[in-house]
Amino acid sequence: YRPGQPVLILSNALSGGGAEAVARLMVAQISSANCVLFENDTGVTISGKSIRAAYRRHHAGAFFTAVVNLWRLAFIQWEKIRLRPVVTISHLEGPNFANMLTVRGGRRVLFVHNRISQSYQGHGIRDKVMRYLCKRLYSQAKMVVAVSPGIGQELVQSLGVEPSRVIVLPNPVDIKAIERAAMGHYGDYRDTLCKERYLVSVASLTRQKNHSQMLRIYAQLISSSKDCASVRLILLGDGPLRGELQDLCHHLGLRFFDPQESDGFDFKAQVFFLGFQQNPYPLISRAQLLLLTSHWEGLPIALLESMSLGIPGVVSDCSEGIRDLWQLPADVGDCHADQPALKTPFGVLIPLGIDDLKPALCWAEEIEKLLCDPTQRNQYAKACRRRASDYDIDHVTQLWSQHLLNPSNIND
Numbered sequence: 001y002r003p004g005q006p007v008l009i010l011s012n013a014l015s016g017g018g019a020e021a022v023a024r025l026m027v028a029q030i031s032s033a034n035c036v037l038f039e040n041d042t043g044v045t046i047s048g049k050s051i052r053a054a055y056r057r058h059h060a061g062a063f064f065t066a067v068v069n070l071w072r073l074a075f076i077q078w079e080k081i082r083l084r085p086v087v088t089i090s091h092l093e094g095p096n097f098a099n100m101l102t103v104r105g106g107r108r109v110l111f112v113h114n115r116i117s118q119s120y121q122g123h124g125i126r127d128k129v130m131r132y133l134c135k136r137l138y139s140q141a142k143m144v145v146a147v148s149p150g151i152g153q154e155l156v157q158s159l160g161v162e163p164s165r166v167i168v169l170p171n172p173v174d175i176k177a178i179e180r181a182a183m184g185h186y187g188d189y190r191d192t193l194c195k196e197r198y199l200v201s202v203a204s205l206t207r208q209k210n211h212s213q214m215l216r217i218y219a220q221l222i223s224s225s226k227d228c229a230s231v232r233l234i235l236l237g238d239g240p241l242r243g244e245l246q247d248l249c250h251h252l253g254l255r256f257f258d259p260q261e262s263d264g265f266d267f268k269a270q271v272f273f274l275g276f277q278q279n280p281y282p283l284i285s286r287a288q289l290l291l292l293t294s295h296w297e298g299l300p301i302a303l304l305e306s307m308s309l310g311i312p313g314v315v316s317d318c319s320e321g322i323r324d325l326w327q328l329p330a331d332v333g334d335c336h337a338d339q340p341a342l343k344t345p346f347g348v349l350i351p352l353g354i355d356d357l358k359p360a361l362c363w364a365e366e367i368e369k370l371l372c373d374p375t376q377r378n379q380y381a382k383a384c385r386r387r388a389s390d391y392d393i394d395h396v397t398q399l400w401s402q403h404l405l406n407p408s409n410i411n412d
Contacts (some may be wrong), residue, residue, distance in 0.1 A: 008088040008105060008106075009033050010095035010171050011095055012092055012095060014086070015044050018113065018200065022172065023091045026045050026047070027051070030400070032172070035049065038055065040055075069094075089111065110140060110143070112145065112151055117154060132310045148321025182284070184279055185388070192265070193234065201291045202236045203302060204239040211293065227371065229287050236275075254271050284306050287311050290366065294315075299324075308389075318352060326344040327345045345380070347384075348370070
């Protein structure tokens with residue numbers, strides 16, 4: 001690879017978090033990057049970079065979806081022929097499949113951000129097809145990048161990818177940009193919220209993120225502790241479960257505010273459904289703690305971003321990526337419902353639990369301890385900032401150059 005040689009990056013979109021945030025940084029940082037998106041994403045522009053959409057957002061049946069996906073394949077194939085990239089890098093399953101089902105795109109590199117067995121664990125046709133395609137196609141890639149050691153192990157042991165073709169690279173965060181954005185102001189009720197005492201969650205409202213458990217934990221916290229009774233819960237992110245989670249708030253006796261459904265700000269609300277935020281960082285940076293209750297994760301960007309702002313987390317023990325980030329020794333046992341939470345220098349890992357009362361009590365107790373101990377939170381905050389610097393974009397860009405754009409790798 002030499003500066004000026006085209007690199008093609010494929011992603012669903014660029015405006016979201018997680019894998020989309022990684023793709024966005026990659027497009028911005030690689031000098032000759034071009035980007036093709038599966039969906040229109042007109043809200044994102046990157047100076048000097050070509051960003052094209054294969055198709056607009058749509059909501060349709062299976063037949064129309066199949067036609068759209070065929071069109072996406074044709075569009076990406078044309079881009080590969082037109083650009084003649086030396087490397088085509090894709091993120092998540094749809095773009096990864098398209099990368100492998102098209103030709104003449106140079107070296108094909110796939111990024112895998114979650115365990116396939118967890119993302120597609122159902123018995124329906126869609127999940128079976130996705131598992132089959134991953135196993136059939138990923139083993140043919142020149143390189144498959146896992147964002148955590150556990151994902152890398154699954155690629156080798158379950159999907160049949162040659163160990164020499166698997167590499168573990170961390171997700172990056174642009175710490176300087178995050179710190180600048182965190183100093184911003186909204187000019188509305190969100191600035192008032194920033195002055196309150198609150199917990200924050202940054203995650204899509206989907207089954208994976210397990211917000212139903214989070215709401216039960218929060219209800220337990222504010223009902224059992226006088227010191228925490230006035231603490232708010234702010235949910236940043238949108239998804240298909242928004243209405244269902246609001247119904248659960250009614251069931252739990254939690255007063256909530258949703259700006260999509262309310263004319264004015266409710267100062268007495270306890271839970272705030274604020275949806276996707278173009279700039280979530282002022283709200284994150286002023287939180288007491290980050291909560292993450294996911295059933296599974298790879299290496300969560302939201303956790304890295306909150307750590308870069310000095311916000312410690314109380315999170316579920318759901319990912320080898322989180323354990324690696326929090327530098328837990330290999331001989332530390334797994335969390336489970338009968339074992340106390342694991343304390344780390346950066347926050348607390350909690351046993352996985354869905355509807356049982358005991359896990360909810362464990363969560364509430366650990367959150368209460370930290371909310372009532374500013375000295376401990378300050379110690380966590382300093383450690384979080386130091387650790388996040390290992391994942392800063394300047395460091396990760398060097399890893400991309402070494403492993404993804406290295407001429408010996410491209411031409412082998």
